[in-house]
Amino acid sequence: MSDQAILPRGLGAPLGAGGAGVGGRPRRAPWVAHSILPGFGLSLGITLVYLGAIVVLPLTALALRPWELGLDGVWRALTAPRVAAAFRLSFGLSALAALLNAPLGLLIGWTLTRYSFPGRRIMDALVDLPFALPTAVAGIALTAIYAPTAPLGHFAARFGIKTAFSPLGIFIALVFIGLPFVVRSVQPVLQELDREVEEAATTLGANAFQRAVRVILPTLAPALISGVSLAFARAVGEYGSVIFIAGNMPMRTEIAPLIIVMKLEQYDYAGAAAVGLAMVVIAFGSLLLINGLQLFLARRGRV
Amino acid sequence: MTAVGRPFSQTRLPGFAPLLVIASATVMTVLVLLPLFVVFSDAFSKGIGHYLAAITEPDAVSAMKLTLLVAAIAVPLNAVFGIAAAWCIARFEFRGKGVLLTLIDLPFSMSPVVSGLVWVLLFGAQGWFGTWLIDHDVKIIFATTGLVLATILVTFPFVARELIPLMQDQGSDEEAAALTLGAGGFTTFWRITLPNIRWALLYGVLLCNARAMGEFGAVSVVSGHIRGLTTTLPLHVEVLYNDYDFVGAFAAASLLASLGLVTLVLKTGLEWRHSGELSANRRH
Numbered sequence: 001m002s003d004q005a006i007l008p009r010g011l012g013a014p015l016g017a018g019g020a021g022v023g024g025r026p027r028r029a030p031w032v033a034h035s036i037l038p039g040f041g042l043s044l045g046i047t048l049v050y051l052g053a054i055v056v057l058p059l060t061a062l063a064l065r066p067w068e069l070g071l072d073g074v075w076r077a078l079t080a081p082r083v084a085a086a087f088r089l090s091f092g093l094s095a096l097a098a099l100l101n102a103p104l105g106l107l108i109g110w111t112l113t114r115y116s117f118p119g120r121r122i123m124d125a126l127v128d129l130p131f132a133l134p135t136a137v138a139g140i141a142l143t144a145i146y147a148p149t150a151p152l153g154h155f156a157a158r159f160g161i162k163t164a165f166s167p168l169g170i171f172i173a174l175v176f177i178g179l180p181f182v183v184r185s186v187q188p189v190l191q192e193l194d195r196e197v198e199e200a201a202t203t204l205g206a207n208a209f210q211r212a213v214r215v216i217l218p219t220l221a222p223a224l225i226s227g228v229s230l231a232f233a234r235a236v237g238e239y240g241s242v243i244f245i246a247g248n249m250p251m252r253t254e255i256a257p258l259i260i261v262m263k264l265e266q267y268d269y270a271g272a273a274a275v276g277l278a279m280v281v282i283a284f285g286s287l288l289l290i291n292g293l294q295l296f297l298a299r300r301g302r303v
Numbered sequence: 304m305t306a307v308g309r310p311f312s313q314t315r316l317p318g319f320a321p322l323l324v325i326a327s328a329t330v331m332t333v334l335v336l337l338p339l340f341v342v343f344s345d346a347f348s349k350g351i352g353h354y355l356a357a358i359t360e361p362d363a364v365s366a367m368k369l370t371l372l373v374a375a376i377a378v379p380l381n382a383v384f385g386i387a388a389a390w391c392i393a394r395f396e397f398r399g400k401g402v403l404l405t406l407i408d409l410p411f412s413m414s415p416v417v418s419g420l421v422w423v424l425l426f427g428a429q430g431w432f433g434t435w436l437i438d439h440d441v442k443i444i445f446a447t448t449g450l451v452l453a454t455i456l457v458t459f460p461f462v463a464r465e466l467i468p469l470m471q472d473q474g475s476d477e478e479a480a481a482l483t484l485g486a487g488g489f490t491t492f493w494r495i496t497l498p499n500i501r502w503a504l505l506y507g508v509l510l511c512n513a514r515a516m517g518e519f520g521a522v523s524v525v526s527g528h529i530r531g532l533t534t535t536l537p538l539h540v541e542v543l544y545n546d547y548d549f550v551g552a553f554a555a556a557s558l559l560a561s562l563g564l565v566t567l568v569l570k571t572g573l574e575w576r577h578s579g580e581l582s583a584n585r586r587h
Contacts, residue, residue, distance in 0.1 A: 033396035037478055038488035040395050046387035047403070050380075054456055055406055058421030061431060065424050104330055111327040115320050123328065125571040129335050132563035132570075134517025135415075136537040137556040140544050141338035144345055144553075176334055188584070208319075237414025239520035240537070244544065257416035261524060264420065269429050276417040283412055 059280075066274035077274045082250055083259055090256040091282070093167060094235035097174035098228045104175070105182025105227060106220075112183070113190040127183045130176050135240025142173050143244040165247030170255065173241045178231030185227025189220055222298040229290035233283050342560045345553040357554035365531045366539035366555070372447065373522075373535060374515040377454040381511055382504065385462025389500075390492075393470035394478070404467075410459045418456045419524025422449055445527030450535060453521040458511045465507035466500055468582040473499055502577040506570065506585065513566040517559055 032040065066074050077083065112124050130138065146153040146163035156163045163169050193216065201215045239257045246253045256279055263272035347354050357363065388407060392400060410418060425431050426443040436443060443449045477499070481491045497504075519537040526533045534542055536559055543552035574585055 031398040035395055035475075036482055037394050037475055038482075039492070040391055040397075043387040043391035044395075044397075046384065047391055050384045050387075051403070051406055054452075054459055055409060058425060058456065059409070061424040062417065062421050104334075107323065108327045108330060111323050115324055117324050119328075123331055125567060126331060126335060128567060128570070129339060129563070132513060132567045133339065134519060134537050134556075134559045134563060136519040136540050137342060137517070137559045137563070138338055139519075140540065140552055140556060141341045141345075144341050144549075145337055176338070179334065233412050237412075237417065239414065239416050239523070257414050257520065260414075260416050260420055264423055264427075264524060267429060269424055269427065272420055273424055276414075276420045279414055280412075280417060283414075287412060 062273055062277055062280065065270055066277050068270040069274065073270075074274045077271045078278055082254065083256075083275060085251045086254045086256045086259045087278075089167065089170070089252075089254065090236055093171050094174055094232050094238075097171055097178055097235050098232035100175055101178040101182045101231045102224060102228050105179055105231075106186055106224065108179075109183045109186040109190055113187055127180050130178075130180050135177070135238070136244075138176060138241040139173065139244035142169070142176065142241065146172060146245060164245050165249075165253065167253060169245040169247070170242050170253060173245050174235040174238060177238055177241055178235050181231040181234065182224070182227035185223045185230065186220055189223040193219060218297075222294045225290060225294045225297065229287055229294075233287055236283050237279065339560060339564075342553055342556050345549065346557040348553075349550050353550055354554050354557075357548075357551040358558060360551075362531045362534070363536075363539060363551075363555055366534050366536045367558070369447070369450070369534070370516050370536040373450050373454050374512055376451050377458060377515045378508060378512045380455060381458055382462045382508055384459075385464075385466050385507060386500075386504070388463045389466035389470050390496075392467050394475050407460050407463050410456055415457055415518065415520030416524055419453045419521035421456070422452050422525050444525050445529065445533055447533070449525035450522050450533065453525045454515050454518055457518050457521045458514045461511035461514065462504065462507035465503045465510075465582055465585070468584070469500060469503045469580075470496075472583060499580070502573060502580040503582055503585075506573050506581055509566055509569055509573070513563060516562055 066077075069077060078087075108123075108127065112120060112127075133141075143164050144150055146156070146169055148154060148157050148162070148164065150164075153163050161168065163172065198211055198215055201211050206214065237257060239255075242255055243258065246255060246258075248254055248258060256275065260272045260275050260279075263269075263275065346357075388403075391397075392403065423430060423444055426436060426449065427433055428437070428444075430436075430444070443452070477495050478491050481495050482488070486494070516535075517537055518535075519541070522535055523538060523541070526535070526538055528534055528538060528542060530542060536555060540552050540555045540559070543549075543555060573581065578585065
């Protein structure tokens with residue numbers, strides 16, 4: 001169900017059937033189950049060397065370099081007003097955007113799985129457009145739509161609403177990039193939702209609202225939470241689609257990733273690393289938390 | 304297999320379904336389709352001549368070449384890694400597999416800017432290996448190598464994540480049979496495994512390539528934005544946009560948008576035609 005459990009999937013992941021014990025020749029290290037298939041050493045070797053060079057070594061640098069500033073130096077770097085404001089903005093707007101993505105994604109996912117209408121398959125394919133469109137392209141396009149001089153931005157401005165170059169502009173960009181996560185998370189569950197259960201509920205006298213809240217929503221909750229959390233994690237780190245529409249005013253519309261870029265431009269490597277590490281830790285931590293919640297709900301739903 | 308619409312809800316709630324369809328279509332149009340439309344309309348806003356001039360100017364052409372070069376290095380490397388990782392993870396039982404899977408997924412939960420930052424921390428002027436690189440006159444940051452490394456990190460999990468679940472689903476019975484019948488390890492891989500995973504491999508390569516060519520945040524950090532030298536196509540878009548050359552920026556962006564559209568069409572085609580041979584989460 002939750003194929004998107006990006007983070008701690010390894011814990012208790014279903015393992016392949018494997019050919020364990022078919023040939024039964026004990027020839028590998030004790031931490032490997034017997035298999036007649038060849039190539040374990042080679043493939044694991046490639047995997048570990050590549051993983052070490054591309055992921056582990058760079059992340060070690062990220063984990064170690066902030067401490068050049070000392071513990072209170074890191075604390076000062078992270079709590080400087082401008083940095084703290086960027087963190088608040090990034091995490092706050094990302095959470096809001098992910099929350100709006102929940103009903104929007106649910107609506108689109110529901111429509112795509114439940115009804116047949118002309119253009120349904122095209123709409124289904126287009127859901128992935130925010131994934132497929134390079135972020136810089138989305139960024140300048142959204143800016144062109146919501147800038148004060150553009151039709152939509154101008155329209156909003158008439159009601160005194162500033163869209164581009166304000167937190168609202170960032171919010172719109174984050175909703176845009178987060179939408180596919182929720183749709184793709186809930187779609188398979190909606191597809192497989194047992195219609196007989198719904199029909200039974202109807203027979204027992206449940207109305208549409210009761211069916212939605214008491215029958216469909218509990219089944220859907222883990223997938224919905226997973227989709228929202230993925231949208232959130234993506235939004236927190238998002239750069240390309242936000243940076244053009246944000247306006248990047250200190251204390252007001254500077255996002256956390258931009259702080260890293262700024263610090264690097266000032267050759268403040270340790271400071272940049274501190275902000276980067278904090279982002280990774282917070283994003284990873286919240287994903288773990290949400291995954292735990294999701295597991296809990298899935299277990300409760302099954303009983 | 305494609306989802307067959309089972310519109311029985313319509314019979315129970317007349318009038319409700321069309322409303323939801325219209326609402327969905329509106330959200331999709333305003334939020335998702337409008338930006339795509341704007342890219343092309345702005346690119347052609349001063350006519351086709353202006354458009355052609357913008358995409359054939361030297362800086363644009365060198366940006367395209369650089370983008371192709373970076374993808375041509377990053378994508379095959381990640382594909383080979385993906386196959387190797389899928390082979391050891393889906394075919395063998397060993398301790399520490401969970402850690403390995405988590406590490407492979409990790410780049411997905413990192414900000415692109417952080418994926419660029421980590422390379423600067425290693426190879427930048429004040430990076431761990433910075434002085435050594437300067438002494439030996441090797442340039443990584445603000446050079447093609449840095450762009451390639453950043454791109455590899457960002458697109459790292461794409462192929463592996465398509466192959467691992469599929470190969471776990473398929474199991475190793477066919478390979479075991481081939482080996483029992485006397486086939487060598489390489490023959491087994493070439494004749495059994497590869498044909499079984501080819502569509503998923505293509506799918507992963509497709510997504511990996513689209514992201515590699517469109518990546519912005521990570522390469523932006525390591526690029527230095529040296530025009531004609533270290534600007535990939537997405538960075539070229541940024542440079543032009545910041546210079547208020549909007550038509551030029553959108554013209555370059557339209558190439559990237561086309562790449563995205565082509566990817567989307569191919570990906571959807573794979574999902575429709577070969578859904579049985581893709582990992583379960585890709586079956587529509």
